[in-house]
Amino acid sequence: MGVDARAKRLAAGFGPGERAARRAMRRALTGADDYGRVRNLPAEDATTKLSPQLHFGTISARELEALLLERETEGALELRRQIAWRDFWLNVIGRFPANRDLEHDERMRGMRWRRSARDLDAWKRGRTGVPWIDAGMRQLLAQGWMHNRVRMAVASYLTKNLLLDWRHGEAHFMRHLLDGDEAQNNGNWQWAGSVGADAQPYFRIFNPVRQQQRFDPDGIYVRRWLPELAELPDRHLAAPWEAPGPVLAEAGIELGSEYPEPLVDLGESRAEAISRFRDQRDRNGSAD
Ligand SMILES: Cc1cc2nc3c(=O)[nH]c(=O)nc-3n(C[C@H](O)[C@H](O)[C@H](O)COP(=O)(O)OP(=O)(O)OC[C@H]3O[C@@H](n4cnc5c(N)ncnc54)[C@H](O)[C@@H]3O)c2cc1C
Structure with a gap:
């Protein structure tokens, strides 16, 4: 209903919905050990691309963190560090709601x-x-x-x-x-x-x-x-x-x-x- 066709096409690339999100999370876990090496190389396109799923709540950041903790590799640790930024910014805007408009x-x-x-x-x-x-x-x-x-x-x-x-x-x-x-x-x-x-x-x-x-x-x-x-x-x-x-x-x-x-x-x-x-x-x- 009234969903913009372009938005629909773009979202399809990320697989909307919980089932697709869980598949993406499993892929991310498999690639996590190598994350530190590839995460800064846009040509490799090898980051998790979980950000839309985390935003819409089709996966849980806590579950992801718990699964990463089990891996105990440098790559998994690096990925957990990035996910922590998400919590940091959530905290910042929660504590300083005026930041929406002001520096x-x-x-x-x-x-x-x-x-x-x-x-x-x-x-x-x-x-x-x-x-x-x-x-x-x-x-x-x-x-x-x-x-x-x-x-x-x-x-x-x-x-x-x-x-x-x-x-x-x-x-x-x-x-x-x-x-x-x-x-x-x-x-x-x-x-x-x-x-x-x-x-x-x-x-x-x-x-x-x-x-x-x-x-x-x-x-x-x-x-x-x-x-x-x-x-x-x-x-x-x-x-x-x-x-x-x-x-x-x-x-x-x-x-x-x-x-x-x-x-x-x-x-x-x-x-x-x-x-x-x-x-x-x-x-x-x-x-x-
Ligand atoms: C100017 C600017 C605007 C941004 N706007 C958004 C936004 O609107 N929504 C958004 O989710 N991210 C935003 N980011 C952060 C970051 O670029 C994306 O989260 C990341 O590129 C998503 O790709 P990924 O899931 O493959 O990340 P990965 O490298 O696989 O990281 C895993 C997860 O960690 C979290 N994460 C990683 N880097 C950051 C970061 N710098 N800040 C907060 N969380 C992070 C995300 O939830 C991400 O999905 C922005 C960054 C910049 C510099």
């Missing part, structure tokens, strides 16, 4: 965010000109899911490089994620935007070029989502704007046509973000 870190309230409908739209469509970001954003639109390693990068890019309000990203994720969950999404967005509950006393900006080189060195994930870059050699795939003209031509790419020019310079926007965030904190007192 958990009071010093960051009233931050001067940029406004750019053009940049926000390009980010949403996976047309920023930065392959690691665009691949993730296109995966989100196509599958209603995105790998965690890339979620962190696209959130950092939106809030630091584009300096756009984290609430835009939070809303877009809630609209498209099958695992979209207020506690998890809000907590992670605030964390990635350096405005939330965060134990790290330094300012975090993911470098999408280095992230891609490190976590997708063969470009398998990026080429999967950006077929227009398929012919670009590995060494230029993370930063096509730095590729020599003849290399781009050979790969059939004209920047600004098949694939966009970058919206912003990564180095300059990083420096601007550091200065703007620092000013904001200084204005409101106590540095960490």
Whole structure:
């Protein structure tokens, strides 16, 4: 009844319902021992993908934890650590319900965010000109899911490089994620935007070029989502704007046509973000 056909198709990929969820949990347990090795490699697509099931309650986090405890391997321990984040964010929003609208870190309230409908739209469509970001954003639109390693990068890019309000990203994720969950999404967005509950006393900006080189060195994930870059050699795939003209031509790419020019310079926007965030904190007192 009134169920959007696209949502139905996306959900089918995850197998809705308890029976499918239990099958997915058994698969996750089998793969758990190797989880630590593969969990940061989006091309392997080897995380559990249990997040929609946990969100809808078709499996129980407690049961999963109990079964993982029996395994006693490093991989199972690492997976339990990730599941603990889920409890952490549930606790944070439960204790601080104002976080739904406001930055958990009071010093960051009233931050001067940029406004750019053009940049926000390009980010949403996976047309920023930065392959690691665009691949993730296109995966989100196509599958209603995105790998965690890339979620962190696209959130950092939106809030630091584009300096756009984290609430835009939070809303877009809630609209498209099958695992979209207020506690998890809000907590992670605030964390990635350096405005939330965060134990790290330094300012975090993911470098999408280095992230891609490190976590997708063969470009398998990026080429999967950006077929227009398929012919670009590995060494230029993370930063096509730095590729020599003849290399781009050979790969059939004209920047600004098949694939966009970058919206912003990564180095300059990083420096601007550091200065703007620092000013904001200084204005409101106590540095960490
Ligand atoms: C900006 C941003 C927004 C996010 N929004 C959501 C959201 O709306 N809903 C959601 O469930 N997760 C969210 N996450 C957390 C994480 O990305 C997903 O839980 C994970 O990618 C789901 O894939 P998986 O089940 O294969 O994870 P696995 O790596 O297999 O991890 C197993 C389970 O641990 C939990 N988990 C892992 N990482 C996190 C984390 N960082 N925070 C909380 N729980 C975690 C999830 O329940 C996950 O299903 C977000 C992360 C970021 C950076």
